[in-house]
Amino acid sequence: MDPGLFWTFLVSLHITIMSAESPGQKHGFKAFVSNALRPKKSRQTLRKASRSTTDLRLAARPSVDEGPPPPMPAPPMPELAPLHAHRLKYKELHAQVDSQLGERRDYTEIIHSLGTVGVDDDVGEVYEHNDRRPPGEGDIASLSPKLWARIASFLNPAEAASLAIASITLYRRLGPRHFMALEYPENLPYKITFLAGLDRSLPAHLLCIPCARYHVRTQRGTERLRPTHVLNPLFNCPNSTNALNPPPRHRITHGRMLPFTFVQLTMRAHRFGPSYGLTPDTLGRRWQRDDWSHTSRFHVHSGRLLMRVTSQTFAAPGLTPSAQRMLLFSREDYWPYFSACAHWRDGELMPACKCALEHIPRPRSTGGLQGLEHRVKDRWAGDIFDPNALTTLCGFCRPMRRCPECPTEYLIEVKLCEDRADGRFKQAITVTRWSDLGDGKTPHGIQWAAINGKRDDYNSFQHEHYAKRGIASIFESAFTADTLPGQRVISLNPKNKKLGEKGHDWY
Numbered sequence: 001m002d003p004g005l006f007w008t009f010l011v012s013l014h015i016t017i018m019s020a021e022s023p024g025q026k027h028g029f030k031a032f033v034s035n036a037l038r039p040k041k042s043r044q045t046l047r048k049a050s051r052s053t054t055d056l057r058l059a060a061r062p063s064v065d066e067g068p069p070p071p072m073p074a075p076p077m078p079e080l081a082p083l084h085a086h087r088l089k090y091k092e093l094h095a096q097v098d099s100q101l102g103e104r105r106d107y108t109e110i111i112h113s114l115g116t117v118g119v120d121d122d123v124g125e126v127y128e129h130n131d132r133r134p135p136g137e138g139d140i141a142s143l144s145p146k147l148w149a150r151i152a153s154f155l156n157p158a159e160a161a162s163l164a165i166a167s168i169t170l171y172r173r174l175g176p177r178h179f180m181a182l183e184y185p186e187n188l189p190y191k192i193t194f195l196a197g198l199d200r201s202l203p204a205h206l207l208c209i210p211c212a213r214y215h216v217r218t219q220r221g222t223e224r225l226r227p228t229h230v231l232n233p234l235f236n237c238p239n240s241t242n243a244l245n246p247p248p249r250h251r252i253t254h255g256r257m258l259p260f261t262f263v264q265l266t267m268r269a270h271r272f273g274p275s276y277g278l279t280p281d282t283l284g285r286r287w288q289r290d291d292w293s294h295t296s297r298f299h300v301h302s303g304r305l306l307m308r309v310t311s312q313t314f315a316a317p318g319l320t321p322s323a324q325r326m327l328l329f330s331r332e333d334y335w336p337y338f339s340a341c342a343h344w345r346d347g348e349l350m351p352a353c354k355c356a357l358e359h360i361p362r363p364r365s366t367g368g369l370q371g372l373e374h375r376v377k378d379r380w381a382g383d384i385f386d387p388n389a390l391t392t393l394c395g396f397c398r399p400m401r402r403c404p405e406c407p408t409e410y411l412i413e414v415k416l417c418e419d420r421a422d423g424r425f426k427q428a429i430t431v432t433r434w435s436d437l438g439d440g441k442t443p444h445g446i447q448w449a450a451i452n453g454k455r456d457d458y459n460s461f462q463h464e465h466y467a468k469r470g471i472a473s474i475f476e477s478a479f480t481a482d483t484l485p486g487q488r489v490i491s492l493n494p495k496n497k498k499l500g501e502k503g504h505d506w507y
């Protein structure tokens with residue numbers, strides 16, 4: 001139901017009840033809601049008690065000028081804390097469950113529970129696990145096929161097919177047409193959504209996105225993420241060599257892709273149990289390529305898979321602009337060596353990396369105008385050149401950056417690291433990227449589609465998940481006992497200019 005409609009319904013219901021002044025015994029649902037809207041028993045008791053205390057005080061008050069009044073007796077200690085007592089009482093009063101649907105009939109209770117349960121993705125699963133719901137076949141059968149068809153007409157193709165498959169009675173009422181509708185090419189995303197809903201009953205299979213059907217897992221339980229050049233089929237798929245219909249995957253770095261199948265496996269295992277897939281720590285990897293070293297780590301938070309990729313390389317001081325490009329970009333495809341989301345060309349990611357490289361302390365030339373500038377800077381900073389000095393970044397390149405168009409954050413650091421080759425400490429640039437890969441149900445999910453640049457309606461600063469707390473902050477607090485100090489997160493693209501490859505700043 002449309003949430004707006006639902007609230008209008010609730011408000012009108014509330015008004016109807018408030019205006020219905022029906023004296024005497026009230027029955028059924030109305031009585032039950034008005035019961036909930038009446039002042040609470042506990043409050044009435046309190047009021048009565050306080051009034052009686054006042055009365056007692058008045059009664060006990062002696063006539064004028066007979067000395068001071070006796071001290072007030074302390075009110076008796078309640079057995080339970082008032083809020084706890086209220087909750088117990090409330091539960092007892094409102095624990096009425098619909099005999100047919102197994103759902104709470106009290107709308108007040110539903111609203112009440114919103115405050116205590118918290119709106120979270122996992123709420124849906126509580127209902128999924130409720131196997132003790134009494135059968136509602138009778139009620140379903142009592143509605144005509146025409147009415148069910150009307151109900152289904154309000155649903156999208158995936159929801160309508162899910163409704164039709166919910167029980168044999170519903171299938172008889174709705175017929176096969178909703179399954180047939182999923183076969184239309186334009187309904188492919190709905191077909192994937194519908195099929196992904198069957199995951200729970202298919203632990204030995206995996207939904208293949210190019211085929212839109214389940215295949216048997218041929219490496220069940222031993223699936224491992226491998227470099228892109230290694231053939232690593234997780235099932236026998238007729239589309240595996242079809243270049244026109246590739247499986248969805250996300251580029252991590254050169255030669256490293258994250259196939260969507262691994263997000264599926266991880267999130268299935270998280271939702272239903274280990275036999276359905278993999279744990280997030282089995283996805284983490286360390287690898288080296290083109291003088292860059294990379295480390296990836298994964299973590300499930302609030303029903304979604306988060307990824308961190310740390311990429312690092314040694315950087316000499318005083319690089320020329322072309323040397324900076326050589327360091328940051330691959331000659332093969334002019335992508336950065338470090339891990340980046342689809343929007344890395346827009347905004348300030350590459351300028352910030354170059355700015356960070358500029359801060360690496362360099363030997364000073366002492367002659368000429370540049371030398372004078374350096375001497376002034378050195379005096380200003382109060383230090384002399386030291387190649388091992390800690391590099392301090394500036395207000396432009398130091399802050400955490402968040403891509404406004406997808407759930408990805410970046411942090412650029414320059415620090416001293418030991419070079420294993422010669423055992424010396426050298427300055428290295430580190431670019432860390434945190435991304436939310438979504439719930440792994442379908443590749444059309446908002447997070448997965450956004451980080452791959454497949455949709456442009458995502459606003460990471462307004463999206464409920466990260467409006468208040470950053471992805472990096474959530475990720476890091478899962479691995480360290482103490483919470484990180486809150487860091488300023490600024491937009492990767494403050495001007496929101498979207499030029500992509502045509503832009504001038506990225507290279």
Ligand SMILES: [Zn+2]
Pocket residue numbers: 208209210211212215236237238239240
């Ligand atoms: Zn397939």
Ligand SMILES: [Zn+2]
Pocket residue numbers: 355356359393394395396397398
């Ligand atoms: Zn800077």
Ligand SMILES: [Zn+2]
Pocket residue numbers: 341342343344403404405406407408450451
């Ligand atoms: Zn992005």
